[in-house]
Amino acid sequence: MSAATIEPKPYDRSEGAKRDIIAGGVVIAAILLFVGTGGKVMQAVVGTLIGIGGGPDKVLSVALLLNIALILFGWRRYKDLNREIRERTEAEQRARYLADTDPLTGFLNRRALLARGQRLIAGAAAEGRHVALFLLDLDHFKTVNDIHGHAAGDRVLHVSAERISAILPPSATMARLGGDEFVAMLPFEPAARPDIDALATQLVAALEASVAHDAQMIHIGASLGISLATDASAVMETMVRQADIAMYHCKDKGRNRYCWFENGMEMAVQVRNQIETGIREGMPRGEFVPHFEPQVDIASGRLVGFEMLMRWESPEYGMIPPERFIPIAEESGLIGELSLQVIKEAMEAAKAWDPSIMLAVNISPQQLKDPWFSQKLTKLLVETGFPASQLEVEITESSLFENLPLVRSIVTSLKNQGVSLSLDDFGTGYSSLSHLRALPFDRIKIDRSFIAAMRGSPDALAIVVAIVRLGESLSMPITAEGVEDEATAVELTRLGCGKGQGWHYGRAMSATDTARLLADRDLLRTPLLPPTSPDTGDTEPLRKSA
Structure with missing residues (x-):
């Protein structure tokens, strides 16, 4: 066995205690002998000094010196024992402190x-x-x-x-x-x-x-x-x-x-945990799919693009809307992987579209905290062969506040690849003209809450008018979300809003139904193959012809 593998023998407290007892016994015996022999030897020494007697007995003198040596040894051992006890006590206290305490904060663990x-x-x-x-x-x-x-x-x-x-x-x-x-x-x-x-x-x-x-x-x-x-x-x-x-x-x-x-919270947490588990298990099974909501030129009714919306086709719970699972995906840190997975599917479907049809994708604020997001999205463009010029990335204003320099780096990189950039949900409380100057946006999207309220609220109408005029002054086209009826479309046309989306133009539909719609309008790069099985997508045709 090599020296490197030889382990030191662990300290045996019982053996140490035995040695301490023996040493203590020797010291006590030496003290007793010192008392017994010391008196006689000292009397003989004193007698010799005053001229009485023949001097101390040599044997007793040697015994006395030996007793003194043993007493000194005992005193030194006593001091060593005291020091060892003190060090051991401090070490135990330190070990107990480290075992109970978080070293960074000093709090209990x-x-x-x-x-x-x-x-x-x-x-x-x-x-x-x-x-x-x-x-x-x-x-x-x-x-x-x-x-x-x-x-x-x-x-x-x-x-x-x-x-x-x-x-x-x-x-x-x-x-x-x-x-x-x-x-x-x-x-x-x-x-x-x-x-x-x-x-x-x-x-x-x-x-x-x-x-x-x-x-x-x-x-x-x-x-x-x-x-x-x-x-x-x-x-x-x-x-x-x-x-x-x-x-x-x-x-x-x-x-x-x-x-x-409160007691009711426990049930809500159980549901949340079920959804999170479902997300983790559903991602590798391909349960999350892209649906596409039409975007239309309001004045002409021409189809100009689609916004990708995520859907969860759960075999256990059926079709689950995004507002049920996306917040949980964001909290659990799954949104980045999930979003890129569905965006890739959307690109695979959209690369068959006519070059005039844009694909818009929403980016979670959590994804904009990833310094590598631009590279990940660019990699998807390369892998799928989807043209960057047909991709529009939508960013909400709230995601710009935590780390604007990082967001600027990400969007600048995407712009250099030819990707368009849209400021989503504009006017919902975080609006700042500095963001329009700091980042190279190509488009502004008015939040659907203002579009829904503008016909009955002068304040909402004034906000919509102000955003449209702002877009005109900055040469940024405007998209209105939530257009749900003809009267709203007519009013937006009068105001000069360029593009709209909402139930008035069609609900989000599956990739297959989207391809059928584009094939009917001769807007596919390649002819659409006949489906091998019925599609179950929730399709509603456009209300205006292209």
Whole structure:
């Protein structure tokens, strides 16, 4: 066996204790002998000095010297034992601290929280008090790591822990569960629940403030779920799970807020988990497919393009609308892969269209946080052979606020490939002329809420008119979403709006029905082959002829 593989023999505490007992016994014996022989030897030495006697006995003198040596040895061993005990005690305390503490924040870790929390619940119940458990999750924390790096993520966690500690009372038990999740437990009198609400409000407000890191201001927020223990029967694992459910309920409601756990939330979480599981299992099975909503030149009625809309054809639940699963795909981090998968299918279908027909695709705000998104979309164009000049990427205004420089880099790269760029949902609260100047947009899309309300609301009509005039002054064509009747189309024509889409022109249809529609209008590059099986798409023909 080589020297590299020889392991040191582990320290045996029982053997060490035996050696300490033997050493102690030797020292005690030496002290007793010293007392017995020392007196005689010293008397003989003194007698010799004053001229009485023949001097100390040599044997007794040697015994005395040996006793002194043993006593010195014992004293040194005593000091060594004291030092070893002190070092061992400090090491055990340090090991216990590391075992119970999160090193980044100084809070308890999950294991220590579960143990101490259960004792806290029992102690509070004995005093007739309740316990509130806060579970706090930082919003979009993964984005901080992806964009700014893990050092910035650690900085955000450290600052968040400092803010939590500054707001909560010293009696609170604070822990970091892992990642960006924090827990705090607070005993309180049953009548003092408003105080807990006030603390939750302060925590959410404090964590909304930006964090400075390397000359950058990182914007975060927090969603806070609260569960309640009213007696000693409460179980820590259950309380954490309930607070986690309440926290996700906050995220569904818009984030940056707090919610108390309610029994109905558990069912909603179960449904959400079923949908997320269905998304993960349905993606490799090809259950997500593109549908296409017609876009028409309002003045002439000519078909000019389609907007791709995602549909989920679940074998278990049937056709699931996007508003049911896309938010969950975004929260679970699946939206990027899912979107690119369906966009690729759309490109495969659309490359047979006439070059005059545009394909518009919506991009999730989460995808614009991916520095490699432009390259991924360009790769799809190459793989499918779809012309970049026929692709229009739609970006919502809300996605521009978190990292405008990154978005600018992405869209500039796409523009260099020949892709068109559209600013979607314009006018919904984030509108800024600076965005129209900062990014190379080709088109503005008016949000459907203004189109639906403009005939009955002078304010909505004024907004539509202002956006159309803005587009004219910037030489940017306007698309109106949500055109659902002839009267709205006529009014938009009068205002000078160029393009429209909505139920008035046709609902979203499957790829097969879209190909049939284009074949009827002689707008396919290649003839349409007869279908081998009936199509089940929800087709509604255009109300205007091309």
